[in-house]
Amino acid sequence: MALNQRLELRQSQSLVMTPQLQQAIKLLQMSNIELQDFVDQELERNPLLERDERSEVQQASPQAADGQTDMVEALAILALSYALVARFADDYDAGRPLPAHPGRLIEENLWRAQRHGLEGTMIDFERGEERTTADAVRALVDFTAPVHDRLGLGPFLEGIPVMLEHGNGAQRQAREFTSGGDLVAMHASAAERTRRSAEEALELIGMVSTT
Numbered sequence: 001m002a003l004n005q006r007l008e009l010r011q012s013q014s015l016v017m018t019p020q021l022q023q024a025i026k027l028l029q030m031s032n033i034e035l036q037d038f039v040d041q042e043l044e045r046n047p048l049l050e051r052d053e054r055s056e057v058q059q060a061s062p063q064a065a066d067g068q069t070d071m072v073e074a075l076a077i078l079a080l081s082y083a084l085v086a087r088f089a090d091d092y093d094a095g096r097p098l099p100a101h102p103g104r105l106i107e108e109n110l111w112r113a114q115r116h117g118l119e120g121t122m123i124d125f126e127r128g129e130e131r132t133t134a135d136a137v138r139a140l141v142d143f144t145a146p147v148h149d150r151l152g153l154g155p156f157l158e159g160i161p162v163m164l165e166h167g168n169g170a171q172r173q174a175r176e177f178t179s180g181g182d183l184v185a186m187h188a189s190a191a192e193r194t195r196r197s198a199e200e201a202l203e204l205i206g207m208v209s210t211t
Contacts, residue, residue: 069169069190071201076159080137083144083153090147101125117170118163134164155204169193 030038043049068074091098105123112120113133122136123129131139141160148154167175169190176186 069173069194069197071194071197072159072204073163073168073197075156075201075204076163079153079156080140080144080160083147083151083157084140086147086151087144099125118168119171137164155207 027035027038039051043051068077088098105125109122112122116133118133118137120133121130122133124131124136137160141157148157173186173190176189177183
């Protein structure tokens, strides 16, 4: 009689409805009034809780979606991204070491970019200190300079310093909102700028392709 030994490893996944998850689902289903009543009840029931007395205006900060409303600006960002890929490819082909930074620092810079846009600061990985996001973008333009002419990116990259000086679409909308601008008028203005800039972008592409 032969004896066989066999080791099996099985993996399974299951969703555990913890009390915290159940409460989160319950809160997400509440209306604004129901949520306010729930908070009031919790404050009465638990003396250790305190209400945050800051107003909604103090807690909120005006933000606009980072989707590009100007096609010329979108082309500038695309050109810089293209230049970065080309520069890294050149370094790789030449056997030069590529930068490698801790993922947590990259995630920190990503969060800062999403939260503050061009008006924030970034971590300079090489120096281990902060610098303005605008300076970080300028450094990327300088870093990719060797490939600009070869790829014909110069005309497109002219939009970068314009954005850094005057702001991008998100900044323009935020400024208009904080100055008391009408949301409907803001939307109409952004749509018109997109339409107008699309014509400018097509002219720019045509100009570059014929040179």
